[in-house]
Amino acid sequence: MESVAAAAERRPRKDAARNREAVLAAADDLFARCESPEAVTMADIAAAAGVGKATLFRGFGDRTGLIQALYAARLEPVRAAVEAGPAPLGPATPPSLRAPALLDALLCFKLDNRHLALALEEAGSGSPYGAGHYEWWHSTLRAALERIPGFGPSDGDFAAHALLAAVRADLVDHLVDERRVPRERVRADLAAFTARVLAGDS
Numbered sequence: 437m438e439s440v441a442a443a444a445e446r447r448p449r450k451d452a453a454r455n456r457e458a459v460l461a462a463a464d465d466l467f468a469r470c471e472s473p474e475a476v477t478m479a480d481i482a483a484a485a486g487v488g489k490a491t492l493f494r495g496f497g498d499r500t501g502l503i504q505a506l507y508a509a510r511l512e513p514v515r516a517a518v519e520a521g522p523a524p525l526g527p528a529t530p531p532s533l534r535a536p537a538l539l540d541a542l543l544c545f546k547l548d549n550r551h552l553a554l555a556l557e558e559a560g561s562g563s564p565y566g567a568g569h570y571e572w573w574h575s576t577l578r579a580a581l582e583r584i585p586g587f588g589p590s591d592g593d594f595a596a597h598a599l600l601a602a603v604r605a606d607l608v609d610h611l612v613d614e615r616r617v618p619r620e621r622v623r624a625d626l627a628a629f630t631a632r633v634l635a636g637d638s
Contacts, residue, residue, distance in 0.1 A: 456495055458485040463506050464552070473555035478502070504567070507556050510549055511569060514541055518576060531583035535599075536630045538577050543603045543626055547612065547619055553605035573600060586636055595633060602626060 462484035466476045478499050482489045496502035514525075523529040524537035546553045556567065574596050582592035601607075603626065611617045617625075 452495070455485070455487050455491055459487060459492060459495065459502070460506050460509060461485070463502060464510070467506070467552045467555055468549075470551055473551050473558060476555070503552070503556050507549075507552055507569065510552065511545065514545055515572070517541075531580040532634060535577060535580040535584065535634065536627055538573070538580065539599055539603060539626060539630055540623060542573060542600075543608065543623060546603060546605050546608045547622070550605065550609055550612070554609055557605045570600070581634075584634060599630060599633060602629060 459481060463476070463481045466480055466484055467473060470476050478489055478492050481502065482492050485492075492502060496505055517525045518527075518538065518541070520526065524533050525541055526534075529537065556569075577599065578592045578596040581587045581595050582589055587595065608622070611622055612619065
């Protein structure tokens, strides 16, 4: 039979897990509906989740930590497909097919989570390049590029940075929000640009 002490210890853990899910769901909804990512405050998220601000800071550290946790949760299915899934994202895919598929997957993710991606880039430590998810995308894309004939280690490193720059959240937002470029046109333009880079065309 469970002791009173064990039951008391388990209850706060359940409460913490429930609060975390409520906070992430509330933040997800607020970022999806916001006019501008910076308009979403910790107070807004706490109120929407029905928790105190102290709960947010205790669970996530600060606004950036909360955004990073939400972004990671939304990205997890894509990460799983990249790390262990089938073609065209999985590791067994020929690199010339995998590299454009990786970029298309990241573009689609940012199109689907535009305000969240913007919030993360804007809340990063001065630069989106310092974020953990960027390092993961860069290393994964670089590894694919370096297996393509014509790309060496230094070429793959720079090319991965250059190609990822084409799917920065601020550029994606500019294209679809300000320039009104349709989603499929953005995807097609990225695919064509990636093909030229991989072919070595100027």
